[in-house]
Amino acid sequence: MDARTLTEQVLKRCELLSHCTDVPGQVHRLFLSSATRAAHRYLTDWMKEAGLEVRVDPIGNVRGIKRSKNPQARTFLVASHIDTVPNAGKYDGTLGVLMGIALAGLFRAEDLQHHLEIVAFSEEEGVRFQQPFLGSSVLAGTFQSDWLKKKDFENQSLSETLFKWDLDQNRIPIEAFEPRELLGYLEIHIEQGPVLADQNLPVGVVSGIVGQSRLNLTFLGQAGHAGTTPMPLRKDALTGAAEFICWTEEYALSNPGLVATVGKVEVRPNTSNVIPEQVTVSLDVRHLSDEKRVTAVQELLHQAHMICQKRNLGLQHEFPLDQQAVICEDRFMEALLDACKFCGLPEFTLPSGAGHDAMVLAKVTDIAMLFVRSPNAISHHPSETVEPEDVEAALKASGHFLSQILR
Ligand SMILES: [Zn+2]
Incomplete structure (x- = not known):
């Protein structure tokens, strides 16, 4: 599939997921809400379509993997989150997940030197239990068991919520990756700031999280x-x-x-x-x-x-x-900048002023991030948007990056 068609697919899917909402007329998708269940059905279908083996892990992350036949293979993660702040936009987190799924569909398992796993993190914003990064902390092994006692606005604990969803909280510790199992982590995310728009650039390679x-x-x-x-x-x-x-x-x-x-x-x-x-x-x-x-x-x-x-x-x-600040891995930054150059895009780096799941995964593996321009710098707001040409540029650059890393 060419990049333009893939872009249309990604944007159509962002639109579809925006209708999986807890508040009609708004994008408002809380951690493990009924809207999340609807989003999981879509994500599962799309991941399967991309040739991924799909499961929901014990914290409610949707995970799709394409396995390499190489016995020495490690796992490369491409991830972002699918929960939203109240009355959110359609692209924060979601865009990165859907681009990851689209990219996974471009690779054949037999060509992979390493496993490729796409993760839709269940909770990044921390709206429901006032605890951000629940999804990524399980993979990084930094999930703390006393978080299970945290209560939501209806006085339901995280533990009860997981139980109602049929998720086995006893399995949370075994989901933690060992650093030797991982090759690295990529998160594609909207910038949520004005720098790329000010520089008139479609994408930027993130140097680190401040x-x-x-x-x-x-x-x-x-x-x-x-x-x-x-x-x-x-x-x-x-x-x-x-x-x-x-x-x-x-x-x-x-x-x-x-x-x-x-x-x-x-x-x-x-x-x-x-x-x-x-x-x-x-x-x-x-x-x-x-x-x-x-x-x-x-x-x-x-x-x-x-x-x-x-x-x-x-x-x-x-x-x-x-x-503390988290610095993106040099060799991944170089590879992303090379990929931008290869695709005829300007090579530009910028720090991230906001926290992301990548920051949590940095505790177990090397991380990389690619930002997509946020027109008008608006985020966490219904008028959050992206330009299709920018999404296409990001798909091309990250696709080239992955082909260099995984083959
Ligand atoms: Zn986000």
Whole structure:
């Protein structure tokens, strides 16, 4: 099948899966919901059509494998997720799964030096049990048994949910791959950001997934009457926080590759005629280099202290998240860039600012990711879209990449 026809098939299937939804009129497919069951029926049929042996594993991942006859064969995984956020778009996760199935159909088992396994991960977003990456964590061996006690909004535990689906949770540990069993992992995903669109590029090779620090900073001042407290005698926690927020933006702008965001502000007492006494701001800092990220956090904290000293404010901080960056494997990046060149596409690399299942699989194998342009950078939203020419470009490049890796 030529790439254009394959693209039409992939996009038609994205459309069909978008109708497997828990909320009519929206794309809203929760982990192990009835909509997921409908999606599983489609996926099973399409995987079989592509010549894959299909099963649903104990966490509800749909897995299709094409086995090599080579006794030394290892498994190469091509995967993404099929759960969605509420009122989502049609392509986040789903596109990568359906492209994987389409690509698998291009290979004959007798030509494969390694097994090719396509996985539709059951839960990446973490909407139902507030625990992301459930599907991929089982393959990576990082699934924690106390997650089984987590409850959904109807007070049903993960354990009960698996039982109702006839999934045997005792088998979860044996699904974990040993690193020696795997050759690698590829995830094709929409970019969900503006970089490829800004550069006018159809696809980009991902260099890694950025590490992330999350902090909460509390500026402590003194409440006072907005009319009776003269300006020089004030300890205004909000003006201190505001100075810090602007400084954070300037700092990130002057450090390439760094993104820093204050997305949440809580003001006490939050009243128009009272000087703010306490302001808590969130701070999210990301960079592909862990060293640069850690330095940035230190410098931002130092600056917050300086601002507070100058303004006679107190400062407290907590550090709820410190997640390291994951780097994509060099030889896979090279192979993907070569594949782009071979297909007449520009060779472009970019980091991923968002987390993906690839990050979890990196604990057991070498990973690669290919991004497809997100027009208007819109994702996690009904107007999320892709251009057919970009999907076609991604199919060509990843098809060439796989043929180099698997044959
Ligand atoms: Zn996704």
